[in-house]
Amino acid sequence: MLVDSYVKWKISDFGRFYTSTGGGDYAQAANLLSRKVNDRLRSEIGSRTIKDIVSGTRGELMEGAKKALSSGQDSTAELGIEVIDVRVKQINLPDEVSSSIYQRMRAERDAVAREHRSQGKEKSSIYSS
Template sequence: MRKSAILLPALIVAVVVVMSSLFVVDEREKALVMQFGQIKAVKEQPGLAFKIPLIQEVVKYDDRILSLDTDVIEVTPSDDRRLVVDAFTRYRIADVVQFRQAVGVGGIRAAEDRLASILNAQIREVLGADQVTSDTILSEERGALMLRIRDNARASARSLGLDVVDVRLKQTNLPTQNLEATFARMRAEREREAADEIARGNEAAQRVRAQADRTVVETLSEAEREAQTVRGEADAERNRVYAEAFGADPEFFAFYRSLQAYETALRGDNSAMVLTPDSQFFDYLRSEKPAGTE
């Protein structure tokens, strides 16, 4: 009984010591075995590992790709057109020992603060470089600029034991105080373009109207010329017919012309004529003999 009373506590202590010396490294983590602030072992492979109980402690860091959003900053490209920019980055802890030495007990939070400063500095440097304008930032060359920011940030972040996987610009806008001036300039430009289009339209319309007026005048002139020609030919034909009729029977021709004159002069219900009794106008109505005979 006395021996059992001694062995049971000893067994419990042994179990506690063994359990305290074991720890598990997840496949998504990296672990450091620390002893009095000094790194004694690095555990990067998943599985079961050992440490000295009470003397050593285990610090674990995430081995996955992490995300960081930067604060909004203002940059000034080479055309002096200020832009408001923010970005996000994907990064991972590449060297856990260097990471611990760089950030100490601050861990991920301290590392992200320093990484955000690096990113903001590189964004200002790349977007503010010569030959980089606001139009370049907003064009297809934006991708190349983001690669430059990533490469520069990666080089600077190595001292923190970090690997910058990717950097992306989220928004690229004008500052609020510049928006109204920019919109006014855009409106003025559009109004100028509209005025130019209206002027070109009016000019084209005037050319069309002038061409139409010219076509009308030419058409009317051609029609009038043809009409004069037809009238002249008709008058010539009429005179020829009259001449032939007069030559065939002058007396009948005179009689026919007198009837036409009567019809023209006595048209209507209340026709009245004042003539002398011996007027030749009614010769064919006054005598049965033909005019001019004895």
């Protein structure tokens, strides 16, 4: 799955932030935070089915990621950062997966269309005889 997300964060402990980012480097902080967020989102997504993710449990997914980043093993406190919000903007399937799903959907629709045509021909032959 391809996940597009963003994080709102603030510095909660400048001393920790300064030492963990090599002198208060925001790019380094963003890089470290990005890794933690991506790992956490992968974990949250991995514990759900595709149907759950697409059908609307996105809020639970984001809340679970935020909680995990706020406390526990994946906490951003060691970086001197407090995560305010985690949002998933978009979730997509890779192109090869999407195309195989569309092919399967087309095949299913074609089968239904063939069934309807055969039923129509059967009824037509009954009425014309």
